[in-house]
Amino acid sequence: MALALILLLPWPSIVFGQNGQPALPSVYIAGSGNTALDQHVTRLLRSELGESVELVFLSEGQETLVSASPVITIGPAAFTRIRQINRNAQILALLVERKFIQGYVNRSPGLVSAVFYDVPLLRQALTGKAILPQSKRIALLASTESVEIYEDLIDQLAEYNLQARVFVTDSDDQLIPTLIRALNYGDFLLAGPDDVIYNPRNIKHILLTAYRRNRIVIGPSQAYVKAGVLASGYAPFPAMAAKAGELLQTYFDTGSFPEPVYPNEFRVEVNEQVARSLNIPLPSREWISQYLDDLMLSSQEDSE
Known part of the structure; x- marks a missing residue:
């Protein structure tokens, strides 16, 4: 649908409409x-x-x-x-x-x-903790170029009685052997926003390898839940x-934009079929979201 464009003047000049009133920005x-x-x-x-x-x-x-x-x-x-x-x-x-x-x-x-658009990695990690309360160790899979995206997360996890380790793979031949080592270490695999590792070509092999070893995968986005990831946080539109x-x-x-931000609200998408296949009791999406909100708010208050 075609929309008419009005004449715009540079900030902070005022544009007047035909009725003599200031036009809307x-x-x-x-x-x-x-x-x-x-x-x-x-x-x-x-x-x-x-x-x-x-x-x-x-x-x-x-x-x-x-x-x-x-x-x-x-x-x-x-x-x-x-x-x-x-x-x-x-x-x-x-x-x-x-x-x-x-x-x-x-x-x-x-x-x-x-x-x-993405969800903070800490929140994704705590989603796994909410589903597997006894979990202590998180496996992370990365390429050499993407290792740094996990650095802040690793520093944050100790506060929640969690630890993580990054396993690096830089080729298709290394992917599955490295993944197996990662799954032997972690109670679950946290998938970060890394398109080199987590892409349509790899995700089926990653999920099959994880579930054959009775390990769940969390993240990296809502879209991957439909592909077979157990759960992922997401920001509602x-x-x-x-x-x-x-x-x-x-x-x-x-007259200028502030720094980028995350939304104030996140939700959780889950794959109930995968949970049943792995015999994992799965809390409701609403319970998980509220648990994460309360947990992170409590941590924030303790640090102030």
């Missing part, structure tokens, strides 16, 4: 190309922002019209497209993982921000839209 939306997804996210943003801004969806070829108004990008491809067209564009990125966007944020503070609204408000108040 405008925000562009650059879509992912998935029509259903783009429409869903746009509806949530409209609901969150109400009548405070005018949302202008960019049709294909209109990206060059982006000037002084902020742009919400849906997914990494949309972010890359806008960034290549205008390196000074003020972008709020949605549906992007922290590892993808953080470098851009560091290079363009105030111009680039995001609501992270309304929570991401709510946080996007907060970041936009800060932008309109100050």
Whole structure:
């Protein structure tokens, strides 16, 4: 659906409408190309922002019209497209993982921000703990280039009476032998946001190897639960839209974006069929989510 674009002046100039009243500030939306997804996210943003801004969806070829108004990008491809067209564009990125966007944020503070799509690794690890209360050790599988994504997690786990070890594999030939060593160490395997290891080509072999050794896999995302992962945290779309609204408000108040953030709410997706196959009593998704919220809040209060 074609939408009319209004003339925009650089921040902080005021644009007046035809009735002489100040026009609403405008925000562009650059879509992912998935029509259903783009429409869903746009509806949530409209609901969150109400009548405070005018949302202008960019049709294909209109990206060059982006000037002084902020742009919400849906997914990494949309972010890359806008960034290549205008390196000074003020972008709020949605549906992007922290590892993808953080470098851009560091290079363009105030111009680039995001609501992270991935779930903090600590929360994913504690999801495994909630399902297997007696667990003490977590196995982590990584490539040489991705080992660093687990460093903060390993430092955080001691507070929860957990420890973890990273097992490194850099080739297809090493993957399964390294995985077997990891499974012999850990009470469960935590899958992080590492596309080199956890991808459609590898995931079937990883899951079969784990479950033959009576080990569960947690993470890396909701999509993998359907593939056979036992459980994973995820951020619901309304929570991401709510946080996007907060970041936009800060932008309109100050003229620059704050640092990227995670949403305030996470949920848990589980695969009940896998749990039955492994004979694992599985708490409800709601119980797990509430347990994690309470556990992390208690830890935060203890540290203050």
